[in-house]
Amino acid sequence: xxxxxxxxxxxxxxxxxxxxxxxxxxxxxxxxxxxxxxxxxxxxxxxxxxxxxxxxxxxxxxxxxxxxxxxxxxxxxxxxxxxxxxxxxxxxxxxxxxxxxxxxxxxxxxxxxxxxxxxxxxxxxxxxxxxxxxxxxxxxxxxxxxxxxxxxxxxxxxxxxxxxxxxxxxxxxxxxxxxxxxxxxxxxxxxxxxxxxxxxxxxxxxxxxxxxxxxxxxxxxxxxxxxxxxxxxxxxx
Amino acid sequence: xxxxxxxxxxxxxxxxxxxxxxxxxxxxxxxxxxxxxxxxxxxxxxxxxxxxxxxxxxxxxxxxxxxxxxxxxxxxxxxxxxxxxxxxxxxxxxxxxxxxxxxxxxxxxxxxxxxxxxxxxxxxxxxxxxxxxxxxxxxxxxxxxxxxxxxxxxxxxxxxxxxxxxxxx
Numbered sequence: 001x002x003x004x005x006x007x008x009x010x011x012x013x014x015x016x017x018x019x020x021x022x023x024x025x026x027x028x029x030x031x032x033x034x035x036x037x038x039x040x041x042x043x044x045x046x047x048x049x050x051x052x053x054x055x056x057x058x059x060x061x062x063x064x065x066x067x068x069x070x071x072x073x074x075x076x077x078x079x080x081x082x083x084x085x086x087x088x089x090x091x092x093x094x095x096x097x098x099x100x101x102x103x104x105x106x107x108x109x110x111x112x113x114x115x116x117x118x119x120x121x122x123x124x125x126x127x128x129x130x131x132x133x134x135x136x137x138x139x140x141x142x143x144x145x146x147x148x149x150x151x152x153x154x155x156x157x158x159x160x161x162x163x164x165x166x167x168x169x170x171x172x173x174x175x176x177x178x179x180x181x182x183x184x185x186x187x188x189x190x191x192x193x194x195x196x197x198x199x200x201x202x203x204x205x206x207x208x209x210x211x212x213x214x215x216x217x218x219x220x221x222x223x224x225x226x227x228x229x230x231x232x233x234x235x236x237x
Numbered sequence: 238x239x240x241x242x243x244x245x246x247x248x249x250x251x252x253x254x255x256x257x258x259x260x261x262x263x264x265x266x267x268x269x270x271x272x273x274x275x276x277x278x279x280x281x282x283x284x285x286x287x288x289x290x291x292x293x294x295x296x297x298x299x300x301x302x303x304x305x306x307x308x309x310x311x312x313x314x315x316x317x318x319x320x321x322x323x324x325x326x327x328x329x330x331x332x333x334x335x336x337x338x339x340x341x342x343x344x345x346x347x348x349x350x351x352x353x354x355x356x357x358x359x360x361x362x363x364x365x366x367x368x369x370x371x372x373x374x375x376x377x378x379x380x381x382x383x384x385x386x387x388x389x390x391x392x393x394x395x396x397x398x399x400x401x402x403x404x405x406x
Contacts, residue, residue, distance in 0.1 A: 161302070167304060167305065169304055170302070172307055172308050172311040172312075174312060181304055183303040183307070184303050184304075190242070192241075193302060
């Protein structure tokens with residue numbers, strides 16, 4: 001693909017870049033903060049979390065920065081009042097959908113969702129908590145899947161399919177009944193596709209996937225490990 | 238690596254005409270993973286629902302990840318993992334049918350057969366479902382009984398008809 005130089009404006013700053021890149025990539029390079037949740041560098045972006053929404057002049061709706069490619073003379077705004085309001089709404093909906101109880105969560109203090117809530121200054125939630133009945137799958141010898149903490153960002157699904165190549169995970173049902181499943185909704189420990197690599201655990205932004213050998217609050221995940229791994233796999237040594 | 242329990246292979250009878258039909262369809266689609274939905278349609282129509290061993294069979298034939306197949310099956314309402322019953326009674330509860338008394342039909346079915354929407358009798362003879370609108374508002378209230386669309390349905394007449402169907406089978 002031929003790269004053509006183009007100039008665009010982000011938050012009033014004039015930026016020169018190349019075609020074929022996403023708005024998110026360009027923003028990151030130029031130290032413009034964009035909140036993300038389902039994005040993980042190296043794996044396919046799906047625009048599922050709606051946190052990276054940006055305003056583009058001439059486009060009536062907000063566009064997700066991770067799936068929108070830059071174009072010449074684009075005028076982008078990333079931190080207007082409208083966007084901040086939407087980010088706050090999205091975060092509140094994340095918190096209200098499942099049973100996110102930070103104080104007893106294994107990921108307390110190391111959770112991307114918790115960090116996001118601080119970032120958008122979420123002090124209360126305006127929506128009724130759904131308190132769904134969620135299962136905890138402890139059938140795997142090494143790891144645990146806790147649906148209570150899952151935000152269905154599908155990072156685990158994509159990492160498993162694209163990086164490990166096992167395709168153990170996918171998403172079943174629709175709407176509030178959505179659940180991450182392994183194989184035919186079989187317990188994780190009985191999966192015939194899982195290779196026990198733990199990449200999904202590393203990629204998970206919350207306390208939904210965690211290794212058994214960790215006590216509460218001691219979890220420390222490294223999703224950038226996945227991004228580094230993808231880079232290293234491209235190297236031909 | 239972890240020690241895996243020996244998995245029981247999917248039990249599927251190669252002599253079953255429905256399986257043969259399905260195998261033909263898969264061959265016709267050239268084992269292409271992209272034809273998953275087409276093949277699931279065929280299986281759903283042949284079996285009336287999608288039993289797990291059939292899903293395993295399709296997964297193997299198309300070389301697809303099991304989770305992908307299960308995800309597709311649970312996404313579309315047309316596919317069902319449970320049997321819908323040998324005879325199915327679909328009551329339209331769209332606006333026009335509702336105004337014309339669809340609720341009375343639903344209530345009568347519940348009274349006579351003890352079935353709510355989505356339930357099947359224990360002997361798997363009859364299943365009841367409701368739909369929002371089947372696009373037949375002119376003949377409201379409409380009911381689809383085993384692929385036959387019934388017009389201006391009276392609750393008692395319908396239950397009589399179902400009972401005679403159940404008796405005949």
